[in-house]
Amino acid sequence: MAEHIVESIYRFLPEIALTVTLVAAIVADLILKERNRNVAWVVLGGLAVTAVLVLRQIGWSESIFSDMIAVDPFAVFFKVVLLVAGLFIVLFSMKSRELEHNATRIGEYYMLLTGVIFGMFLMVGATNLLLMYLAFELTSISSYVLAGFTKSLRKSAEASMKYIIFGAISSGFLIYGISLLVGITGATDIYGVRDALQGGVEQQMALHIATIMIIVGFSYKITVVPFHFWAPDVYHGAPVTITTFLATASKIAGFAMMIRFFKISYVESGSVVASGSWELVEGVQWNVILAILAALTIMAANLMALWQENIKRLLAFSSIAHAGFILMGLVLLSDEGISAMMIYMAIYLFMNMGAFYVVMLVSNKLDTEWISDYEGLGHRSPFLGVAMAIFLVALAGFPPTAGFIAKVYIFGATINAGWIWLVAVAGLATVISLYYYVRVVRNMFLVDPAESDGPVILDSGSMTILVLLLIPVLLLGVYFSPIVEWAKHSVTMFGM
Amino acid sequence: MVFPEWLAEPGLNHFLVVSAILFSLGLLAVISRRNIIMVLMGIELILNSANLNFVAFSRYGALSLEGHMIALFVIIIAAAEAAIALAIALNIYNRFGSVDVEQISELKE
């Protein structure tokens, strides 16, 4: 037992590192002068260390703390993605004028950020229903605070309120569902649950309700229609940096947890490794629900995005739509689908962050979030304009950008699994999505700027960050075998 | 005094039914009440209905002590959530001068 604990702790180092970072951040915030910068640097350092530790885990496949958490390729993949997200968010935050002006005690902001990341690490690894719930709540609760961190702003306050009410209810659904599931199966870790289900349970009705409630819980996290309502308002109200974080990292973490939960507890063990496709434990056809939800999400989100005037809302809806695209992968019940999802998420991270970062820079310089104010931007700052154009085009899924690859893989997997109607809907939605992405591009380039507004100058730092985001978006578009390889090898979870 | 037959021997289902009712009430409260504090109450109800399940299951169902333990955790979470929620509610009051959920709807469409 003892050495198991020790062993586990050894495997748990990254998370520990994060905790240390958290503490360090608090301390730094207390003692250091001129806090904002320094705390940020401390957190950056901590994240870097964590990254190293995570990279050491590549290839491991263990379950630690008596089946509380799994350290397996799947988890590692997502940890890396989340760390990248975290790093960029911290960098963004250092550049954000919004935070400087409207947020007090910026140190806590970074602390909370670290906390969220920690929670996400748990989410991607958790194999115990209780821990899943705890991780879920840990991220949520700190997110509530972050969303309202610029509390002097009305919109920020409103956002946090909506967020917490909606979030709390959803977590209520989740825990209620879990309670039923746990009760029926008598096991708290998902392996136990699976074994019980494979044995067959009599209370099918209860099982169904439990499943659906859990799906609802997850759906809120990954913004699936009709459980997405909070997202546009919160994304709109929250500080751009946090919006970015919610739109990318927390969504990705949610997906990771969802995938693991369903793949392990609702799928016949041993059915996976052989052929890529899974067989469900008898009874629950949850993937049909997901299919419908995915289609609904894709269509609704794209349609609602059409007329948005505020760029943040636009991107909010676009990110909801993308959640729908990603969800398609889980419907397929195949490792191919999962790997496609992972590829999509990894790429989505970069392009979406890029778009949001441009939005942030624009609101830094011009102090606006209205699409109409983007007119002539391409002429006032060609670099910014081109970068934004590339990110949007990538989001629309044009070659030779990475966004195209993401779509290729998710669509391909869907076709291969024979879900033609689903992919047809997705294709149609893609066309619709072009409208609103291009609208922004049009404003930036096809409209000449007014004489009054001069050129927009970027500082080298922001430029560097933009370039850092552009490189993967373009590079993965023309040479994507690394990411594909990695994803394909990262679908294996402990216990399959 | 004589209990009706179906209440004579309280079992798992009774608790489940009660928790279901609790849950629904909580949901109702959240949806219908204007005052943010009341909404938060509703949330508490929901969480506790879940707790009731856990405890009931570990008393009657296959679940052993884990049930109680989970319930404890949930209570803690609920507390934390409530704390944050109240803070936010306060901030809302400062900004909007009201805690009426209906009126706080500037972000829309």
Next chain:
Amino acid sequence: MGMDSLILFSLFALFLPLAGFVVLIFFGNRLPREGDWVATGAVAVSFVLSLIIMFSKLATPDSVTATWAWVQMGNVPVLGGLTIELGILIDNLSSIMLVVVTLISLLVHVYSMGYMQGDSRYGRYFAYLGFFTFSMLGIVITHNLLMMYMFWELVGLSSYLLIGHYYEKKSASNAAIKAFVVNRIGDAGMFIGIMILFVHFATFSFDAIFGAVAAGDLPFASQAWLTAAGVLIFCGAIGKSAQFPLHVWLPDAMEGPTPVSALIHAATMVAAGVFLVARMFPILTADALLVIAYIGAATALLAATVAITQYDIKKVLAWSTISQLGYMILALGVGAYAAGFMHLVTHAAFKAGLFLGSGAVIYAMHAALHKQHDHQTDAQDIRNMGGLRGKMPVTYWTFLIFTLAISGIPLTSGFLSKDEILAGTLAFSTLNGHFLLPLTAFLVAGMTAFYMFRLVILTFHGKPSDKDRLSIIREAPGVMTVPLIVLATLSLFFFYSFNPLGASSGWLYQALERPASVVPEAIGPIAASVLYQAVSSVHTLVMILSIVIAVSGLAFAWLVYEKRSISADKMAAAMGPLYRGSYNKWYFDEMYQAVIVNGTLALTHISNWFDNRIIDGIVNGAATVTQGISKISGWIDYMFIDGLVNFLANFTGAIGMRLRKIQTGKVQNYLVFAVFGFLVIVFFFMAI
């Protein structure tokens, strides 16, 4: 002389005019006299060459062909390997035609030097003449349908360019377009006919196709398709030779300079249709020939009736041309091959002469009017002429000869050919009782004599419409009169046959013996021998008849217009509607304008409207109505704009709009929706 040199000569004869064209187009302005001598010289040389070719060809019975591969196509399914050849064929037909074309062309070149003096596009004019000659010769000497079609279009182009020579005048450019488009209609039919033959026989060459048909291999193994092919190809002739119902372009074509009318629209190009029919004769079935015959007859009659009432000197000649072409077609249709083609040759001479003569008159009139500073009077209206006889003797006498020829008075070339045609037609009817054909033929013969002399009398005899104008009228210069004299002599009988009363003994008739038909007996035309039998039996009768008719027509005209013993106006009044109909060319133009042209235009507007409103509408979200000349009235527009334009994208957009409203901003509504969703899922799930 050797075959190869024959081919070589014909190639030179063909390409010299083209060379002249190229030179004039690129260097015309730098050359003295804008290079008219270049063009004329080129044509002169090819005329000489043509003469040599003709004589040496007529000496030998067998024809000469030479071919060059143009395009090679690898294994063609259905057809196997395919080579498309260009080639030339020199036989009696083509060699005679060569001479006719080059001769007339040469004369017209010379004449034009006088007539077109001081024209703003003098050089360009000669260039086009050269180009026309080239394309016309191409039609004549080709040995396959493809080249025939290509040059067919090219003569169309040159005719277009020359009719539109005075393109500042709207009427001129309109006429040019009309000519080209109407011809295109015929050509489309011809093209389809060619396709039928090619797709089946995998070759364009006449000999090859005739050979195959002779071997009993019919297109798509059906006689109907063979007939169809024949008739469709004849459509080309209908267009070029201005046969009914496509005759409408030729009168308008008179907008072009008069020499052009003489060359293209009287002597050569319009005869190309006749040439085509003659070429295709072997594969024409009896049915096809019957169609051809009737179309010819109809045309002849129709045109003659119109010619009677026209006052524009060129228009009269134009209609008479149409009528004469109808004659030729009729002749070929009834199988009087030699007669028909011979009439082509003789007609070429005297009709060209008539036009050049009229040109001389117009030239003189213009000069006179110019002196009088009179710009209202129409120089071409015969009512403004009269009494010119004394002032322009050469023109008058030559013109008279031509008129006698066209009316078929003995001792002229016209008599010879026309007499043969009438005989052929009559013989044909005796054999299978299509008596309408000879009837029309004779009728038209009489009318021809009448309206031609009407023309002569009104122009040259009688009292002048304006004394002092007449006093200043001058005879045309030598370059113009010499061609007239040449043509006049060519309109006399001895050039064609030493027997003034019988062409059949003449060299030309001999040279043009009818080719054997290759279609199966059952559907073939009446055998030549049989026909000639009948001809010889009716010949004397016909001769007498035709002379009588011609003379009476002449006499009638004399009575009406010279003696005035019968009032033309009274006659006209008596005729009433007939007169009006004839005067207005039986309203063909109006009819076509109303039905075809306006119909097409309406169609274009409809389709354009359809494009902008419906098709565009269905996909077009930005509801801005694009421009375009839809004449549909406004309110329909609105209905459709509202109804359809906003259809798809606006439709999605609209949904987006509505959907957006869900986002009310009230968190509790959100929750309601969410819970609702949850319940739906639950029920759905319970259902499955």
Next chain:
Amino acid sequence: MEFQIFGIGILTWIVFLPIVGMLIVLLLPNEQKNAIRWTAATVTGLQLVLAVVVTMIFDRTALGINDSNSFQFVEQFRWIVVEAVPWVGKIEIMYFMGIDGLSVLMVLLTALISVIGVISSWNIEKMVKGYFALYLLLVTGMMGVFVALDFFLFFIFWEVMLLPMYFLIGIWGGARREYAAIKFFIYTFVGGVLMLLVMLALYFSVAYTNEAGEQIHTFNLLHMMNAANYVEGSILYGLDTTWRYVAWLALFISFAIKVPLFPFHTWLPDAHVEAPTPISVILAGVLLKLGTYGMLRVLFPILPDATIFFMYLMASLGMISIIYGALCAMAQQDFKKLIAYSSISHMGIVMLGMAALNTQGTVGAVLQMFNHGTITAMLFLIVGVLYDRTSKRGVYDFGGIANQMPKYTGIAMVAMFAALGLPGLSGFVSELFSFLGAFDSFRWITIISVTGIVLTAAYILWTVQRVFLGSLSDVHKTLPDLTGRELLMFIPLAIIVIFLGVYPAPAIELMNASLSHLVDFVNGGMP
């Protein structure tokens, strides 16, 4: 055949030279307008030289189409390789380029039109740098499509063209440029999505077994043309299945939009009218050909069974486009729009010829693609010349130009009559063969289509009359005739048009072998 420069294959040079040019242009300062122009000119010029070289040393006997060994100037190496995992076989995406008789003329055409486009862009003053950068990017995209033999590569080039086109129309276009640009964009994007879906379906259905005996999923077009490579039970497995028909339709629409074929054509008139002259030239000269080329390169040989099944559909659409396009053209008053519609009509002839599925038809079609490219390019340049001088485009705005600008009129006549299908000019030959081929397969459809030549004659001649004939209005008394630069772009095209009209054999020999093979292959229904 191999041909390398500095160890890099000639096709790569041809395709990516413009990209190099683009980078140079981007590095040049904005003010250096002439430097930028000359860079573009040089790059495209070099490209043309290479293209001519390729055409010269091209082996006319090689078959190509589905036979990888007989493609020429082949460049092939693995671009993306994903090793096998238990549940998905090995995956390959090739950088695979090569040309055969089908593509060689198109490569030449693209290079030629690109150069001419640059010349006619010379007097563009607005944002010169951006303009030429986008222009060169566009050229790369077009050229790439014509040489790509891997579906993935093909698709990437296909989509790469979209954005530059969007901006070129949208920024440098006329009054309603935004509308036209977005319309073009959406239309083509729809096509792109459809193509993407079919491409993926094919990709999962096709797997070839390599030397090592492993099953490899691939985008290689040639592998997709081999029935043996279709994985049993995959969606497109077998012949004449419903899914194959669906796939055919989807792919067909995606190409038909580019062609454009009735009823997918309405983006064209707007795009043409609004686009600046050089872009119209590119659009009509090259872009439209991509659609028909794609059908011959991808659609026919990969789905031959469906192709035969849908023969009549294609022919009918071709027929409708011919007649309908001509009718619409007749109704136009805007010179540019008129030509745009005439393009629809002429591309209908291409469609008709292709649908015939025999050598004459196909040869005619491909030749028509080339000829229409040159002829319509000329026509748009002709409009451009007038527009530059008078900034008017209405057919009725002119008249009597013939007296004022003889050189110009001469050139215009050549182009106009070539468009009208006059024998002796290139247009006639290709139309002739297209119709001959079509008549072999569909009698009545062809007979109806032939009536289109009458309509064509009508609207062309009316245009000639309205613009060039008649009397000159005083405002145009001062119009200068063609300048040297303008002659420079017209003369080569005019020469080609006349030469191919008189002696088309050289062009036909280039494609003959490949097209015959293609036809046999398709009629064989994918052995």
